[in-house]
Amino acid sequence: MTRHAATETGMDALTHKQTKLARLARRVYRYRWYYLMMLPGLVYFLIYHYLPMVGVVIAFKDFNLIKGIWHSPWVGLKHFEEIFTSPDIYRTIRNTLMISTYRIIFGMLPDLLLALILNEIRVRWFKRTVQTITYGPYFLSWVIVYALAFSFLAPESGLVNTLLRHLGMNPIDFLTNQEYFRTILVTTDIWKNTGFGAVIYLASLAAINPQLYEAAVVDGAGRWRQLWHITLPGIRNVFLLLLILRIGHIMDAGFEQVYIFLNARVYETGDIIDTWVFRRGLENLEFSMATAVGFFKGVVGLVLVIGANKLAKRFGGSGIW
């Protein structure tokens, strides 16, 4: 009797599980067309994003192209030891952090400034024209921006050097001078991205309740007090969120831009982790070594971004996910 009851409940659980599975299968079957639609995209992500994550194992092997990933011998942490005993890595980490920091310090304020000034302008066509013009550079490639910098800074024909010569000074080869390299990076970054950066602030400025300003005017607050007590508090959260996100991405110092502007004479101040990985990996074919550095950067970056997002949420912002 007891045995019989036991089997019965067992059977019950089994059939319950089966019906649950069957129900899931039915649901999946019902949505089969959706899965089919997603297939090309999902396959893409598997091959070109997840397969490379598996490929990270070559950081722990002595990879060579002929033997392939699986037949290359394991070497444990050899490459990591080598990296952290060479002076190169510290130079690239230092440059990465410094360039990122300069970008944060000098790049965020022009965005904010432009947005705040645009926000004060009441003549609509003027505002719209300035906006359209200033965020145009965002859509130009870094190669183009480099070309523009080149037309200003080239030693022979550059505009700045022509001016210097006219003033009786010696021309300077800015683009191959390690003292100027970071300044040029940050300046061109500001030129390219300020107009677009202002868009984000403008959106949150537009969301400030106009009644606040009306009330302030009634209370006799002038322009500066309105700015201080209404406008700035209104965009404080966006500013903090952007700041935190940028700090989260501090390991990304702008690979494409730096690579395009870089030349051997400015490695001391301009060589960042990404450009080092690219050179050692694809030019010197030290695949394992370069992968190890890339992996190190990826892990640190992941921790920083997750941390930044947690921080952003704590600050009352909503984070990015």
Place this chain on the structure above:
Amino acid sequence: MNTILYKTKSDRIVDAILYLILTLFALAALFPIYYVFVMSVTPIDVVLKNGGFVIFPEKVTWEGYKAIFESPVIPRALQVTVFVTVVGTALNLIVTTLLAYPLSKKQLPGRNFFLFMIVFTMLFSGGLIPLYLVVRATGLLNTVWALIIPGLVSAFNMLIMKTFFENLPEEIEEAAKVDGCGELAALFRIVLPLSKPIMATMALFYGIQHWNAYFQGIMYITDKSLYPMQVVLRNMLQAQSVSQELLTQNPTLIQQLPPETLQMAAVVVTILPVLVIYPFVQKYFVKGFLLGSVKE
């Protein structure tokens, strides 16, 4: 909005300063582009006469443009870039839409898993070298497809599109399904016609990306005849070699054209398409960008 009912004198002075600063911002954005254009059309005698300092050339020449279009290098690079931009963008749109649409359905089993899988790629990647090895293993090296396939879907764009689909009214689709309309038909006949703004935004995001692409070119292409425009341009600026190659085909040009003229003509040719379509499409960019910052 910011109602200032009457303006004091100091208000007017501040206003004047603000207008001046904005004008400077705008000039700073425009001047480099204008200057490059001037350099590309100024003949060498004018340059020499003015000591290299020309802002308003009294005489212009189009020889630089003629030279770069007569040589095989630039037209070939433009051909590659136009192909990648057109075909690449079309494939981007198709695959991104087919991924974003199902993922916009909250009741889809496994939706969260797939979303996590895609978002995670925005946070962590295997890095440059493993990606290169995968592209190599999939046989794309030295083909135009290396410039298209490895960037087939941008996770960020996919999320923007998914958000857009989620905000479409569900009733119309439901009604269509009751009428016996399948999922694919619903997507093509009902959803897509309602999605023109997002499709325009996405086409522009992807299109600009392809037009400006540089890295894929130097990473995956070693065959010079497949170099995209940005790579050729960077090489032209780096060494005089490409300019020399252009000039040796027409030695008389060396007398009239400084190498900068050719370089800057190539720059203008690369900027021009962006510059021409930009005023028409810029409002979509902003809309799309802000849309992306709206989370569910």
